[in-house]
Amino acid sequence: MPLRPMRSALVAAAAIVVLSGCSTAGGNGLLNAITPYKVSVVQGNFVSKEQVDALQKGMSRDQVRNVLGTPLVTSLFHSDRWDYVFTLKRQGVEPQKRHLTVYFRNDMMDRVEGDPMPSESEFVSTLDTHKRLGKVPRLEATDEELRSFQAKNHNEPAATPAAPAPAPAAPVNYPPLESPSR
Numbered sequence: 001m002p003l004r005p006m007r008s009a010l011v012a013a014a015a016i017v018v019l020s021g022c023s024t025a026g027g028n029g030l031l032n033a034i035t036p037y038k039v040s041v042v043q044g045n046f047v048s049k050e051q052v053d054a055l056q057k058g059m060s061r062d063q064v065r066n067v068l069g070t071p072l073v074t075s076l077f078h079s080d081r082w083d084y085v086f087t088l089k090r091q092g093v094e095p096q097k098r099h100l101t102v103y104f105r106n107d108m109m110d111r112v113e114g115d116p117m118p119s120e121s122e123f124v125s126t127l128d129t130h131k132r133l134g135k136v137p138r139l140e141a142t143d144e145e146l147r148s149f150q151a152k153n154h155n156e157p158a159a160t161p162a163a164p165a166p167a168p169a170a171p172v173n174y175p176p177l178e179s180p181s182r
Contacts, residue, residue, distance in 0.1 A: 037091070044072045044086040047100050049117045055102070059109040064102055071102070080104040084114075096126070 047068055054067050064082070065071075071082035084100040100114035118126070141149070 040088070040090040042088050045069050045084045046086050046123065047084050047098065047117055048123065049119045052100065052112060052117050055109060055112055057109055057111070061104065061107055061109075064109050068100075068102070080110075093126075 045068065051067055055064065059067075068084060072085045073083035075081065080103060082102045082104075084102070086096075086098045088096040098115045098117060100112065100117065102112050103110045
């Protein structure tokens with residue numbers, strides 16, 4: 001066997017041995033560190049604690065729909081029941097799943113059952129998984145900074161735009177619209 005193909009085969013075999021050792025060494029090896037990107041999957045209607053608190057017994061279906069939105073699941077067999085289901089799956093975060101069921105009697109809301117819902121601020125805080133890159137810059141100028149900016153701009157000569165060329169004078173007499181008859 002020639003030297004070059006044998007060297008390539010040895011390098012490939014060594015790489016396989018090293019990588020297989022990485023995957024079995026406590027589960028925290030190189031292969032576990034390299035993972036494909038997984039898309040965040042959001043399904044259903046997010047219902048907040050504030051929305052659930054706004055519901056009152058005796059509300060019409062339209063009023064409930066205005067507060068919670070259109071239900072994810074309605075059934076022909078359970079016409080007096082609306083189900084609101086929300087799932088969020090993201091890489092590196094435990095999947096979130098929430099379920100809320102609204103029951104109606106005579107087209108009026110009777111009761112609500114389901115998981116405890118997070119407030120809007122609690123839910124938003126769970127979405128923010130990115131690390132902060134640094135201090136957020138101040139986005140407002142102080143009165144002193146505004147005065148110094150205005151003073152700086154008033155000391156510089158203002159650039160005057162070039163004056164447009166004057167328009168030609170309009171004729172005093174206009175020619176006739178029709179030619180004279182012969």
